Amino acid sequence: MKRSLPELQHSALPLVMVTAYDYPGGRHAEAAGVDLILVGDSLGNVVLGYDSTAPVTLADMIHHARAVRRGAPDTFMVVDLPFGTYHTGVQDAMRNAVRVIQETGADAIKMEGASPEILSVVQTLTRNGIPVMGHVGLMPQTATAQGGLKVQGKDDASARATLEGAHGLEAAGAFALVLEVIPARLARLISERLTIPTIGIGAGVGCDGQVLVTHDLLGVYEGEEKKIAKRYAEVGQISREAIARYAAEVRAREFPTRDNSFVMKDEVLDKLY
Numbered sequence: 001m002k003r004s005l006p007e008l009q010h011s012a013l014p015l016v017m018v019t020a021y022d023y024p025g026g027r028h029a030e031a032a033g034v035d036l037i038l039v040g041d042s043l044g045n046v047v048l049g050y051d052s053t054a055p056v057t058l059a060d061m062i063h064h065a066r067a068v069r070r071g072a073p074d075t076f077m078v079v080d081l082p083f084g085t086y087h088t089g090v091q092d093a094m095r096n097a098v099r100v101i102q103e104t105g106a107d108a109i110k111m112e113g114a115s116p117e118i119l120s121v122v123q124t125l126t127r128n129g130i131p132v133m134g135h136v137g138l139m140p141q142t143a144t145a146q147g148g149l150k151v152q153g154k155d156d157a158s159a160r161a162t163l164e165g166a167h168g169l170e171a172a173g174a175f176a177l178v179l180e181v182i183p184a185r186l187a188r189l190i191s192e193r194l195t196i197p198t199i200g201i202g203a204g205v206g207c208d209g210q211v212l213v214t215h216d217l218l219g220v221y222e223g224e225e226k227k228i229a230k231r232y233a234e235v236g237q238i239s240r241e242a243i244a245r246y247a248a249e250v251r252a253r254e255f256p257t258r259d260n261s262f263v264m265k266d267e268v269l270d271k272l273y
Helices: 005-009 023-032 058-071 090-104 116-127 140-146 156-172 184-193 235-251 266-271
Strands: 015-019 036-039 076-080 108-110 132-137 176-180 198-201 209-212
Touching (some): 023 058, 116 132
Parallel strands (some): 036 076
């Protein structure tokens, strides 16, 4: 049964969120009993093969989110608004957010940043009934402007900006906040000061929940271990070895066997000769 916003915001246990990008990903996440599914624009990196999230379009997000919803009809689903879809004004952001909600069945959208312009968008969306999850710390959509994919909030100015951004998003109406790649002590401080839940990735155990990219926790890509993630399986290795075994059996004419084939009556076959 899908958890409501109030249930998520007042959960006694840490919230569990994972990414999903397709129907089987949604099915597996729901069957595992996660609290939230994020259809992240990280699909650009892990599914579409881009070197960043910037090329991901709104059409991409809608296409993948619809598939995830079919696989996970009873899990709270958050969909990223991709780069450029909420940076050109409140009207564009509202229009794009409404499209996501209407066309995917999403329960909420997520946006990166806490600039005055972003806070204005968050405030408008939430006032019009669209739940918004905020995001501070490392922001992949604009990582170049942050100096690259590196830890944020390590110095006084950056830490204060992150803390102020978190407070600003809460005040604007965000129902929850992702804290990405910031020092654990800063994440704990933010989590203690906010009344809305924080969901960390690379932000330590002091957050109110955690999120991981499913491809990272499953080990889909061999040799890509990340400090912010833990590999709970080695699906990439298992997949490669399985495909290699299949290829070897085909070349040795060991597959398909009789068990994988269909038969016909001899008298029918005789008539063909």
